[in-house]
Amino acid sequence: MTLIRATESDFERLAEFYRRTVSETKDMEIYARWIYGLHPTDGMIHGHIKCGNMFFLSELDGKIASAVAAVPCQGMEYHDVPWKLNLADDEVSVVHILCVAPELQKKGIAARTMRRVIEMSRESEKKAVRLDALKCNSPARRLYESLGFSQVAERNWHTENAGWTDFVLYELEL
Structure with missing residues (x-):
């Protein structure tokens, strides 16, 4: 399985x-x-x-195994976070909407996807x-920590789907 950059046709x-x-x-x-x-x-x-930031892993039969947005810069919502590294917005990749097909969850697909995002960020x-x-979201948090991400801060943010809720912010130094 290879991480593929999505196009409009996808x-x-x-x-x-x-x-x-x-x-x-x-x-x-x-x-x-x-x-x-x-x-x-x-x-x-x-x-x-x-923007060229959407990626997916495709199985041999062509079905999507996982998808993720890997954005090549951070947004304003991250500016007030006490990150360990003092970096400009464009020195950072930010991961959004990581998702694994239900039948493939707990099989290492999310870790494989994230490792490729990390590799692309280094490149x-x-x-x-x-x-x-x-x-x-304890399963996701375990995944990120297993990949070497450090918990940096917590924020209480409002989202359309969850209302006011607590988030944990993570950083991985490359």
Whole structure:
């Protein structure tokens, strides 16, 4: 399986992948709290594709195994975080909407996807990869910590799908 940069022609497949994964993932309402149309949205996926930041792993049969947005800079929401590394926005990659097909969860696909994002970030000469995860999303947090990400801070942010909720922010120095 190779991480593939999504194009506009992949939009329908990716949107259907996210819709299916959100509806079929066990405990989605407990851990990630995604509600398709609120998070993630068609616009979010389109935007990441348009900017060249949307990627997916494809299985041998052509089905999508995982998808992720790897954005080559951080946004304003990360400016007030006490990161370990003092970096400019464009020295950082930020991970969003990492998702694994329900039938492939707990098989190392998320770790493989993240390792490739980390590798791509290094190849792009980024100095860190950053991300946020819901504090209650213990499976995702275990994954990030197993890959060497350090917990840097917590924030209480408002999202359309979860309301006011606690997030943990992570950083991996490259």
